[in-house]
Amino acid sequence: MTxxxxxxxxxxxxxxxxxxxxxxxxxxxxxRVADDLRAGRHGGRLVTRFxxxxxxxxxxxxxxxxxxxxxxxxxxxxxCNLRFDDTNPEAEEARYVDAIRRDVRWLGFDWGEREHFASxxxxxxxxxxxxxxxxxxxYVDSQRPEAIREGRGDFHRPGVESPYRDRxxxxxxxxxxxxxxxxxDPGEAVLRAKIDMRSTDLxxxxxxxxxxxxxAHHRTGTAWSIYPMYDFAHGLxxxxxxxxxxxxxxxxQNHRPLYEWFxxxxxxxxxxxxxxxxxxxxxxxxxxxxKLQRLVDGGYVExxxxxxxxxxxxLRRRGYTPEAIRAFCDRIGVSKRDGVVDVTLLExxxxxxxxxxxxxxxxxxxxxxxxxxxxxxxxxxxxEVPNHPTEPAFGVREVPFSRVLYVxxxxxxxxxxxNWWRLAPGREVRLRGACLVRCTEVVKDAAGEVVELxxxxxxxxxGGMPADGRKVRGTLHWVSAAHAIPAEVRLYDRLFDVPNxxxxxxxxxxxxxEAAARDDAxxxxxxxxxxxxxxxxxxxxxLGDAPVGHRVQFERLGYFCRDExxxxxxxxxxxxxxxxxxxxGKQAER
RNA sequence: UCCGGGGUCGUCUAAGGGCAGGACAACGGACUUUGGAUCCGUGAAUGGUGGUUCGAAUCCACCCCCCGGAACCA
Numbered sequence: 001m002t003x004x005x006x007x008x009x010x011x012x013x014x015x016x017x018x019x020x021x022x023x024x025x026x027x028x029x030x031x032r033v034a035d036d037l038r039a040g041r042h043g044g045r046l047v048t049r050f051x052x053x054x055x056x057x058x059x060x061x062x063x064x065x066x067x068x069x070x071x072x073x074x075x076x077x078x079x080c081n082l083r084f085d086d087t088n089p090e091a092e093e094a095r096y097v098d099a100i101r102r103d104v105r106w107l108g109f110d111w112g113e114r115e116h117f118a119s120x121x122x123x124x125x126x127x128x129x130x131x132x133x134x135x136x137x138x139y140v141d142s143q144r145p146e147a148i149r150e151g152r153g154d155f156h157r158p159g160v161e162s163p164y165r166d167r168x169x170x171x172x173x174x175x176x177x178x179x180x181x182x183x184x185d186p187g188e189a190v191l192r193a194k195i196d197m198r199s200t201d202l203x204x205x206x207x208x209x210x211x212x213x214x215x216a217h218h219r220t221g222t223a224w225s226i227y228p229m230y231d232f233a234h235g236l237x238x239x240x241x242x243x244x245x246x247x248x249x250x251x252x253q254n255h256r257p258l259y260e261w262f263x264x265x266x267x268x269x270x271x272x273x274x275x276x277x278x279x280x281x282x283x284x285x286x287x288x289x290x291k292l293q294r295l296v297d298g299g300y301v302e303x304x305x306x307x308x309x310x311x312x313x314x315l316r317r318r319g320y321t322p323e324a325i326r327a328f329c330d331r332i333g334v335s336k337r338d339g340v341v342d343v344t345l346l347e348x349x350x351x352x353x354x355x356x357x358x359x360x361x362x363x364x365x366x367x368x369x370x371x372x373x374x375x376x377x378x379x380x381x382x383x384e385v386p387n388h389p390t391e392p393a394f395g396v397r398e399v400p401f402s403r404v405l406y407v408x409x410x411x412x413x414x415x416x417x418x419n420w421w422r423l424a425p426g427r428e429v430r431l432r433g434a435c436l437v438r439c440t441e442v443v444k445d446a447a448g449e450v451v452e453l454x455x456x457x458x459x460x461x462x463g464g465m466p467a468d469g470r471k472v473r474g475t476l477h478w479v480s481a482a483h484a485i486p487a488e489v490r491l492y493d494r495l496f497d498v499p500n501x502x503x504x505x506x507x508x509x510x511x512x513x514e515a516a517a518r519d520d521a522x523x524x525x526x527x528x529x530x531x532x533x534x535x536x537x538x539x540x541x542x543l544g545d546a547p548v549g550h551r552v553q554f555e556r557l558g559y560f561c562r563d564e565x566x567x568x569x570x571x572x573x574x575x576x577x578x579x580x581x582x583x584x585g586k587q588a589e590r
Numbered sequence: 591u592c593c594g595g596g597g598u599c600g601u602c603u604a605a606g607g608g609c610a611g612g613a614c615a616a617c618g619g620a621c622u623u624u625g626g627a628u629c630c631g632u633g634a635a636u637g638g639u640g641g642u643u644c645g646a647a648u649c650c651a652c653c654c655c656c657c658g659g660a661a662c663c664a
Contacts, residue, residue, distance in 0.1 A: 340602090557624090
């Protein structure tokens with residue numbers, strides 16, 4: 001049955017549909033799975049799988065697939081396998097297997113005992129290949145790669161059959177055995193399925209099933225000299241695992257006829273079906289493994305877990321939570337229209353999550369000395385400040401206050417407009433959780449730069465509210481100079497400065513090598529200001545013993561996460577996950 | 591040009607012959623000891639043409655536009 005034959009408008013289905021809205025994300029795949037389950041297809045079972053190739057790190061696009069596959073299983077009482085699609089020894093490494101496991105687990109999914117490798121099936125796949133040769137449905141082609149390519153034809157010309165296409169079965173069998181043993185060199189022979197060289201579908205023009213590769217495989221070592229191609233291995237691996245719904249991205253739509261051909265030809269006990277959905281694209285970043293690899297290898301970022309990267313490892317280090325990423329995946333939906341999701345949607349998801357769960361603290365990133373002239377030198381008092389503005393359960397903390405403080409340099413303006421609520425000569429502001437201060441004098445150095453603010457405080461405003469009820473609009477964050485902890489803070493911005501860094505003019509007929517060079521064009525759109533390192537930042541003392549990975553909101557600035565690294569001076573390093581929404585900044589732009 | 595997909599607010603996504611809805615973004619307002627958060631509100635879409643129908647985003651026809659496909663990658 002093809003997707004279009006589905007009886008989706010039967011009275012029974014319509015009745016169930018009415019009840020659908022109160023169940024998970026209603027995407028077309030979810031509906032189809034529900035439909036299949038209802039109709040008892042696949043024996044009423046649901047088995048999905050997440051099939052990464054261990055040749056790089058997982059990114060937010062993979063998260064979409066992980067959430068889809070594992071989510072479907074969770075919602076419909078099925079299971080989801082983790083399968084490493086490791087059929088190309090030249091690209092794959094064990095370290096990527098480890099990283100993938102860690103990232104899937106971190107996202108919050110559990111595959112239990114169901115961890116598989118395509119390489120587990122090499123022996124079975126080979127036996128099936130032999131059977132296809134015996135059945136006259138596959139043959140060893142001894143043509144060179146160029147000849148095979150030439151013989152395949154193109155969109156306008158039909159292919160021509162290989163001169164080896166009808167060679168005796170026994171001959172192919174013997175050759176295949178030699179290929180497996182390593183008696184032949186790469187390029188000397190391949191195993192091809194015998195389908196139709198004149199098909200209008202290029203994929204059906206006798207596709208390759210096996211090629212010779214003498215690289216060591218991360219799991220099977222040098223046991224094999226031949227490795228199965230994706231089209232031959234993938235669907236049959238699904239069949240072996242009893243996968244019912246094999247979900248993949250749109251670019252594999254063209255492979256579906258082949259997927260089905262191999263299943264039909266081999267006739268495994270179970271028949272999985274492939275369903276395609278649109279892969280995730282995100283504005284201001286790249287989501288192709290090739291491009292990410294390029295950024296890493298080229299030193300444009302500091303590694304796969306660079307906080308500017310959309311990799312799960314990078315997002316984790318940046319301070320993203322798995323919950324926010326899952327919420328994001330729920331919201332973007334699943335469909336067959338390829339598009340670009342606005343990165344602001346991801347940013348919204350993390351702000352929303354962190355707003356609820358992050359304790360607040362004060363940190364001054366660009367310190368400006370503020371001296372309270374009418375506060376006794378050497379005296380210290382502590383203000384009790386809530387750790388969260390709306391959730392009392394976060395508790396309170398004691399923040400030390402004294403005569404010399406630091407405030408944010410950006411919170412002072414010498415010639416301030418009337419709608420400026422912060423510090424300026426003669427103006428009064430509130431120090432968050434502490435008191436009201438008025439700026440009485442601006443101290444400058446020889447170069448004319450502001451180096452210190454002299455202020456007076458209102459002792460009757462302890463806690464932050466004036467005794468006379470006068471209105472004070474601005475509220476600033478601050479730290480006590482003598483108690484503050486020095487730290488390094490890294491501010492991240494979008495990695496690229498254009499919405500779609502991958503967009504390039506398309507030239508279908510250009511040579512492959514030139515296409516590859518052009519593919520590097522995205523590097524010209526790198527945002528030179530994607531990382532700003534701030535040294536000499538001052539944190540309130542409660543942040544001194546924050547463990548690595550600890551997330552906190554620096555009030556009025558954004559959400560920050562303690563990094564595993566420490567600065568050259570041995571101080572802690574904090575990463576900015578995402579800035580707070582800044583309506584003043586937005587207003588100031590205009 | 592051949593084969594396979596896809597076109598709904600700026601973006602993502604619902605509506606499966608019966609009021610085109612939601613989220614993000616934008617804009618405006620209220621509130622505020624974070625110019626935060628929250629709340630309220632505004633603007634904003636069915637690629638085109640014809641047809642079927644009481645009624646079409648939805649069905650039919652033709653056209654247009656976009657994406658993928660000619661790797662011994664997945």
